[in-house]
Amino acid sequence: MSAQKSIDQMQFPSELRYSKEHTWVEPSGDTVKVGITDFAQDQLGEIIFVELPAPGDEYEKYAEFGVVESAKSTSDLFMPISGEVVAVNHTLEDEPGLVNQSPYQDGWMLELKPSDPSQLEAILSAEEYLGLIKKEA
Amino acid sequence: MAVTIYTATGCARCKIAKKYLAQKGIEYTDLDIKAEGKDEFNRFYRDNRKSVYRGPDGIEFPVYYDGQVVKQGLGVVVGHACSERLAGFFGIGRLHGEWVDGIHLSQGDPEAIDELVEALGYLKSAGMKFEMDTDGRNPQVLERLLAEGLGEVMIMRLMGTKDMYAAQGYDAAEVEKTMNLVPKFAEHRFELAVRPVERADGTVDYLKPEEAGEIAAWLKEATGNNKHPFVLAPFDLKAAGDERFAELPQMEPKDLLIYRSKARGSQVMAATA
Numbered sequence: 303m304s305a306q307k308s309i310d311q312m313q314f315p316s317e318l319r320y321s322k323e324h325t326w327v328e329p330s331g332d333t334v335k336v337g338i339t340d341f342a343q344d345q346l347g348e349i350i351f352v353e354l355p356a357p358g359d360e361y362e363k364y365a366e367f368g369v370v371e372s373a374k375s376t377s378d379l380f381m382p383i384s385g386e387v388v389a390v391n392h393t394l395e396d397e398p399g400l401v402n403q404s405p406y407q408d409g410w411m412l413e414l415k416p417s418d419p420s421q422l423e424a425i426l427s428a429e430e431y432l433g434l435i436k437k438e439a
Numbered sequence: 440m441a442v443t444i445y446t447a448t449g450c451a452r453c454k455i456a457k458k459y460l461a462q463k464g465i466e467y468t469d470l471d472i473k474a475e476g477k478d479e480f481n482r483f484y485r486d487n488r489k490s491v492y493r494g495p496d497g498i499e500f501p502v503y504y505d506g507q508v509v510k511q512g513l514g515v516v517v518g519h520a521c522s523e524r525l526a527g528f529f530g531i532g533r534l535h536g537e538w539v540d541g542i543h544l545s546q547g548d549p550e551a552i553d554e555l556v557e558a559l560g561y562l563k564s565a566g567m568k569f570e571m572d573t574d575g576r577n578p579q580v581l582e583r584l585l586a587e588g589l590g591e592v593m594i595m596r597l598m599g600t601k602d603m604y605a606a607q608g609y610d611a612a613e614v615e616k617t618m619n620l621v622p623k624f625a626e627h628r629f630e631l632a633v634r635p636v637e638r639a640d641g642t643v644d645y646l647k648p649e650e651a652g653e654i655a656a657w658l659k660e661a662t663g664n665n666k667h668p669f670v671l672a673p674f675d676l677k678a679a680g681d682e683r684f685a686e687l688p689q690m691e692p693k694d695l696l697i698y699r700s701k702a703r704g705s706q707v708m709a710a711t712a
Contacts, residue, residue, distance in 0.1 A: 348473065348477075350472075350480065350481050350484050351481070351484055351485055371484075371488075372497070373447065373472060373497050373498045374496065374498075375497055395485065396481075396482075398481060399477075399481070
């Protein structure tokens with residue numbers, strides 16, 4: 303699958319944290335928002351379906367929590383940190399393309415209450431994540 | 440019933456399918472999933488995701504949907520548009536470009552041969568070539584296709600020994616007739632997947648090397664030829680997903696060498712996949 307954008311054209315906001323499995327985490331009070339990165343959405347191509355968990359579901363770090371699909375490929379989603387899902391972005395059911403258009407804003411996927419907030423410190427900064435994907439690309 | 444054809448931008452095979460629907464007088468709504476049909480396809484996909492086939496290259500296009508059934512791929516869509524009686528003949532294939540495969544000549548209704556010839560004739564007129572397969576049943580279908588000049592590649596997938604065919608109620612004379620018809624196609628081969636076999640006592644084990652030798656000898660005896668292209672392949676247990684095979688180990692390519700030795704006793708060109 304060929305990417306549509308070069309890595310230099312992609313956005314990786316410095317205030318977010320990133321997992322090696324290409325999800326981002328945005329801390330906000332005692333919860334965090336989770337979605338997939340600009341790099342991940344670009345690799346997938348035009349997204350046609352997003353399957354997300356239900357509020358109340360609990361996940362361990364690295365657990366599979368959903369699926370994102372384009373016409374060309376399908377990709378499992380992995381939890382960047384442990385916690386309980388407190389909200390999901392239901393808009394993505396009707397408008398999965400928001401993940402492509404706005405991966406860090408309108409395309410957010412779920413809100414999580416971390417069970418171990420210290421895990422946030424162990425995941426990557428924007429700079430570290432950029433280094434990782436440059437190696438992968 | 441309202442028919443929708445979802446197509447990928449620039450999909451030549453989709454155009455061939457749509458042209459056939461038009462020829463058959465089937466009205467349909469044509470939607471490009473990356474243009475005007477994007478939102479509707481997303482809704483369709485969300486509602487029918489479990490029924491939509493994905494191959495190694497993603498969703499197979501064209502996608503035909505009449506509100507009840509989903510059909511995908513050029514051969515399947517043209518076959519369905521031609522006649523519902525062709526359902527068994529066409530499956531989703533793996534080839535692209537000018538090739539149509541997934542045409543299973545033993546799995547359809549031989550009474551529907553005229554419709555099959557029509558569908559394949561149309562596809563041939565559109566520049567397509569065919570890779571077809573048979574397990575030995577329906578030799579009359581192969582005869583007709585040979586007479587019509589339809590089919591570039593024919594693969595006979597051997598299912599077992601003569602006794603194994605008989606145990607499934609298949610007519611050995613039909614199978615032997617097919618063995619003689621297969622080499623008449625421009626390109627052909629005989630394939631033997633070393634598969635699990637359910638024995639008379641209910642136990643399940645792999646086809647034995649001696650049985651592979653017996654199958655090769657049957658082919659030689661039926662055709663008078665010991666130089667057929669004869670390919671031995673491992674059976675994919677995981678893909679089969681059959682509970683009865685859960686205890687069996689996955690066979691590796693090196694495990695096929697003893698089968699090849701036995702088969703070469705009667706088919707000197709026997710090779711492993």
